[in-house]
Amino acid sequence: MNSFLRKLFGIDNPLGVFYGRLIIGLVLASYGFLIFFLNSIENQWTRISIAMAFWSMGLMFIFDARTILKEYYETDKKVTLPDKKEASILPFLKLVFLGGSIIFLVKFYFAQNPSFYPLTILLIAIILIIVFNEKISHFQISKDGVLIKMMQDINKSYSEIDLKKKDWNFKIEEVKNVRQRKNKKIL
């Protein structure tokens, strides 16, 4: 199941993840423009708020794709990229997304005869984001979890024997008696 999901979401293929993210980002951001041509939304603020939500969502995916591409060049292609300190725009985009979504939902709640079409699209997009991020973070968490467990096992195994060293008179010393002891009496 895990390997199927890994293939489905392209976890092991960074270029696949990059293209996936880029396409989703462009589709979402483009939909933000299409909102202005929807006759079913009459209120201008409703249009602007949902468009903001889609633009920010799309840009979040595009920036994520950029990070994945950068990582691909650094690790897979072993290209050393200039280590520029970049201010992350993601928190700002998240705020825009939240703000746009909230304004849209409030407008939607108070609208008379509202169209469910943009709301449905927005909800589907949010679910998609949650599913994508959840799956990816699930793998990250489980992978880190396995590594942490393996590290703990090595340390635990060493600690267990370390405790016994004193009881069992453990020594690293020069050989005093080269001859092997006989066991004939007991075997």
Add this chain to the structure above:
Amino acid sequence: MYDKEKIKRFYNYTLEEYNSSIIIEDIVSVKPVEKTDGSFIQIGIRPLVDDEFLIAPNFDERLPGIGRIVASGEAEYLIKQITENKGVEKTEFKEDIKELPKYVNSNDIILLSTKFYVEFFTKLERRISYGGKHPLLDMGNFVIALSEKILGDKIIILDKNAIQWEKELFNNPVTNKKEKIDISVTPRLDKADILVRSVNKIRYLDPNSIRVLEVKK
């Protein structure tokens, strides 16, 4: 009088545990020898334990950890010899752990402290392959993890032929073969005097093929 079957099982268990825990053979070139001189080092334990475990049927004749302790002691001794050798280059490593491959030549072995275990395997995950006894970096370098208590803040990179290790072989009365550890049990009143040891010598150590990275963060 000890139960002979229990003694045989004790011998087999100890030998099996040692052979499955031995790590030195993955790091250095090990040559078995039958004769030693006074310059060999013995690594082992000699506990005096109640002999009930070799007599009473309801007692377990195994002493878990008895083989592992010798195998781990060998690794500890090796690390001590490397780190205390004045000819071995010691470099401060202040970079990100993902830059580590820059310091590694093809077929080098990387001894990694568990302190950097998660970071190393996370940041270089796409360059690591699994499947064998140890993970492989870039399909060429074995990465062997050792406890932080042995390696501390260090990462050691070495060629397998940088060290020639000699190991004495011992007659084993149970397997009737030459084995890498000496196991013996001697009755002492109501106690059993147990000896489990390996006898080793570092015949040759080439400091130029070893690099110790001291990670500073």
